[in-house]
Amino acid sequence: MFTCYSIKRCPQIVLQVPLKELDMIFFKHLGNLLKEFAGFAWKNKVWWIVPMVLVLLLLALLIVTGQTAAPFIYTLF
Amino acid sequence: MNILGISAFYHDSAATLICDGEIIAAAQEERFTRIKHDHNFPLNAVKYCLAEGGVGKTELDAVVFYDKPITKFARIMETYFSVAPKGIRSFMMAMPLWLREKLWIPMDIEKSLLKCGIDMPKEIYFPEHHESHAASAFFPSPFESAAVLTVDGVGEWTTSSIAHGRGNKLEMLSDMHFPHSLGLLYSAFTYFTGFRVNSGEYKLMGLAPYGDPVYVDVIKDKLLDIRDDGSFRMNMDYFGYLDGLVMTNKKFADLFGGPARDAESDVTKREMDIAKSIQVVTEEIVLSMARYAKEITGENNLCLAGGVALNCVANGRILQEKIFDNVWIQPAAGDAGGALGAALAIWHIVKNGPRTSDNINDKVSGSYLGPEFMAADIKEYLDEKGYSYEKMPVENRGAIIAKILDEQNVVGHFAGRMEFGPRALGNRSIIGDARSPKMQSIMNLKIKYRESFRPFAPSCLEESVSDFFELDEPSPYMLLVAPVKKSRCIESKVKRDAAEMKEWINEARSDVPAITHVDYSARVQTVSPKTNKLYYDIIKAFEELTGLGIIINTSFNVRGEPIVCTPEDAYRCFMRTEMDYLVLGDYLLEKTKQPEWKEEGDWRGEFALD
Numbered sequence: 067m068f069t070c071y072s073i074k075r076c077p078q079i080v081l082q083v084p085l086k087e088l089d090m091i092f093f094k095h096l097g098n099l100l101k102e103f104a105g106f107a108w109k110n111k112v113w114w115i116v117p118m119v120l121v122l123l124l125l126a127l128l129i130v131t132g133q134t135a136a137p138f139i140y141t142l143f
Numbered sequence: 144m145n146i147l148g149i150s151a152f153y154h155d156s157a158a159t160l161i162c163d164g165e166i167i168a169a170a171q172e173e174r175f176t177r178i179k180h181d182h183n184f185p186l187n188a189v190k191y192c193l194a195e196g197g198v199g200k201t202e203l204d205a206v207v208f209y210d211k212p213i214t215k216f217a218r219i220m221e222t223y224f225s226v227a228p229k230g231i232r233s234f235m236m237a238m239p240l241w242l243r244e245k246l247w248i249p250m251d252i253e254k255s256l257l258k259c260g261i262d263m264p265k266e267i268y269f270p271e272h273h274e275s276h277a278a279s280a281f282f283p284s285p286f287e288s289a290a291v292l293t294v295d296g297v298g299e300w301t302t303s304s305i306a307h308g309r310g311n312k313l314e315m316l317s318d319m320h321f322p323h324s325l326g327l328l329y330s331a332f333t334y335f336t337g338f339r340v341n342s343g344e345y346k347l348m349g350l351a352p353y354g355d356p357v358y359v360d361v362i363k364d365k366l367l368d369i370r371d372d373g374s375f376r377m378n379m380d381y382f383g384y385l386d387g388l389v390m391t392n393k394k395f396a397d398l399f400g401g402p403a404r405d406a407e408s409d410v411t412k413r414e415m416d417i418a419k420s421i422q423v424v425t426e427e428i429v430l431s432m433a434r435y436a437k438e439i440t441g442e443n444n445l446c447l448a449g450g451v452a453l454n455c456v457a458n459g460r461i462l463q464e465k466i467f468d469n470v471w472i473q474p475a476a477g478d479a480g481g482a483l484g485a486a487l488a489i490w491h492i493v494k495n496g497p498r499t500s501d502n503i504n505d506k507v508s509g510s511y512l513g514p515e516f517m518a519a520d521i522k523e524y525l526d527e528k529g530y531s532y533e534k535m536p537v538e539n540r541g542a543i544i545a546k547i548l549d550e551q552n553v554v555g556h557f558a559g560r561m562e563f564g565p566r567a568l569g570n571r572s573i574i575g576d577a578r579s580p581k582m583q584s585i586m587n588l589k590i591k592y593r594e595s596f597r598p599f600a601p602s603c604l605e606e607s608v609s610d611f612f613e614l615d616e617p618s619p620y621m622l623l624v625a626p627v628k629k630s631r632c633i634e635s636k637v638k639r640d641a642a643e644m645k646e647w648i649n650e651a652r653s654d655v656p657a658i659t660h661v662d663y664s665a666r667v668q669t670v671s672p673k674t675n676k677l678y679y680d681i682i683k684a685f686e687e688l689t690g691l692g693i694i695i696n697t698s699f700n701v702r703g704e705p706i707v708c709t710p711e712d713a714y715r716c717f718m719r720t721e722m723d724y725l726v727l728g729d730y731l732l733e734k735t736k737q738p739e740w741k742e743e744g745d746w747r748g749e750f751a752l753d
Contacts, residue, residue, distance in 0.1 A: 088254070095250035106213050115217055126242035 144494065145198050147189065148486030149252065150209040150275075150478050152245050154180045154341045157479035157563075158188035159512075160196045161486045164496045166283065168195035169512040169563040171479045174708040179753055180342055181705075184244075184251045185482075190259050191514055203264045206252050207489050209481035210272035212245055214299040218321060222385060230386035270488045272298020272481065273449070274306075274315060276473075279484025280448035281308030282491055282498060283506040284471040290440040292432055295449035295477070296326035296341075303374075305436045308446065311491040311498040316439055319374045322385055325428055326451050328367075331382055332421040334390040336414045337404030342753045348454055349597050351422035352662035353644070354415030358399065362424050365398055373432030407752070410596065410644075422456060429457040433466045443468040448484070452476035452622070453565065455666050459624035462616075469502075474510040474620035475564030483563075509674030510620060511570060513561030514708065521710050521727050530714065531736040535729050541680030544726060545688050548576050548681075552723035553590055555699055557713040558677050562706070566621045567698035568668060569602060569678030571706045571713075573722065575657065575695040577601055582657035582695060584649055589721040592747065593702040595648055598666070601658035602696040604682055605669040611655065611693055612667055621668040621696075627653050632663050657695050668696060703750030719746055 103119050106112070148159040151172075159169035168191065173179055175187035193203070219241075223234050244251075253263040270278070276293040291306040291313070302324035305317040329347070330340045338346045369375040379385060381395040389403075396402045404414055433445060445467040447458065453476050462470055473480050490496040525532050535543050547554055552575075559570045567573075573590060575582050587595050600621055601611070609615045614625035631653045637646050653659040672679040686692030699707045701720060707713045710727050717725040717732070718740035725732040 091250060091253055095247060095253070098249065099246060102213055106217065110217070112217060115220065118220060122238060122242060126239075 144204045146205045146486045148207045148482040150482040151184050154182050155477055155479040156182055156185040157482045158185045158192045159483040159486050160192035164490045168192040169483055173705040179705050186255050193259055201262050203261050205264050205266035207268045207485040208248055209275040209485040211269045211299050218300050226386040268489050270485050273301040273304040275481040275484040276448040277306040278488035279480040280446035280473045282487040284446045285502050285505045286444040287500045289444035289446045290436040290442040291446045292436050293449040294325050294451035297321045297324055307440045323377050331390040335403045337406050347418050350418040352660055354419030356420045356423045357416045358420035359423050372435040373428050426457045426460045433461050437466055445470045448473040448476045450477045455622045456624045458622055472622045510563050511560040512563040515560040518728050524710055532730045532732045535731050541684035544681045545684035547724050549688050555717045555722050555725040557727050567706055569675050571699040572696045573699050577655040577658045577693050577695050580651040580656040598660040599658055599695045599697050600666040601693050602668045602670050603693040605671040607692050608669045617669045618667045624664050624666050627659050627663050703752045
């Protein structure tokens, strides 16, 4: 049974992963994401999405340290 | 084989763990973070599920996310292109969220598992949104085969679907696509009547019985083109959600005689009539979809899921119309349940995992799938804090609580495993005497701090449901609305007028007035000793004491607060409100004996109003 009965008493979740390893995870997933998009474009013949994603990802890199959170809008978007 | 299911980033993030097809644990993130409808990655829920299942570092075999983010991203981009240059503001607001969070789900999963000390499994899956919903409805259902109807706002493109479930297979047969969506249509009216989208839909449903269906023809003539099979097209000239930041536009407002109601302002007869009208249209569409599902599957059983399946009035109509012999509704019908469905879909469809069914019992254990707290831990907590309590003898527990209820006290009942899904089903509930004509107002205004028009639901003994309601089958998940038995009803003497609303609400309409809505209906929960013996015993003892085996059951929270998860949450809510007693497992706490409760500032600002 789960007996950790208060948030205070729950052992805090602490990230114990070296930063280098986190960097590796990021690059691995960036590669996977680009592959996924390419696969999606190929399968569905929606080539317009490839430059769109590349531009957006470039923009994202520029603003990644910018605002902390986008305002809430309806979650269908 | 351990499979972790996850839903996140829209609303009601959740995690679930299944082991060899058995549901081990499921919980919503909001319960841990105390943020209502928390949409962030469900790290706490994942941690809980893995702990409940005792999953070791290398023992997680697969992770499943409940929809396909890239397909959804493509849909959103296509939508923006189709309305450009309008929609630029919406685009600018949506993109950072996508680029920072929603496209990085596999990375989030891997990092979260690392934080929990679990290795990332090799297998990661992304079933379709409505496939996850359909799987959450069919695979845990009692049926060997069934028609499956899913209806919600939108997934990737699909907004509603019909599937055919047989054994461990699920075949998707038919679907309807964005932007034509029953969930979004209902949400548009939720917005227009001044309630919050993705949260206030059930208030709109509760408001409907106060109104008259005067706008039905307007909705059907101007807004919708409904086909015989229940599919429809929306006239997007009236809606703002493709290119704007709100659900409806000026043209829509002109159709309904003025702008949208401001949140928290008085509810007028117009809002009541709008609520009734959209409810009537919704029921008509759902019934047509159900008939079509029957036609193309030939099944006698129906399974339902998706946010619209939480519209228990429409569910009740499906039952009353006897389109199907049996109906089973996933208790976590919204997106939280998608986590469960996604995991089950992989087990049964991809892994060909076996599935058994007896056509009687479902496999969600009463939806009691969340954390439980041991008696020793509760006692230690109470002792450490110096709170006053007494231990109830196990054999008299039900009788003691029933007597307290009979004396017109309001009780917070916290016991056993937390419910998965939006309904409190007895383990995290506030309970009271259903015979009291004043109880609805007392509980709404002094305990829940919410709008006075909102009705309360009853919990009754499963075997005596037909003594109270025009219903002769179990409704264990409070997802069916049924008429109160005619012989119990009292004719209304108050004029149906908004000016008389308060008087109307407080009027006794049956011998169980606190749970009888203004249209003589109730959202029924039947309680069985098979799934919740402790809660059953309370109602049984209440029946022995008063002759009526029925009590009020409302979720253990105040307005805007997630349902309590821990004894600490429960005690805090108990002390902040005018509840008289708190039950924590076998421990009974009386309000008057507690030490003075002190808080800095006004705690009501802690929770955003829903």
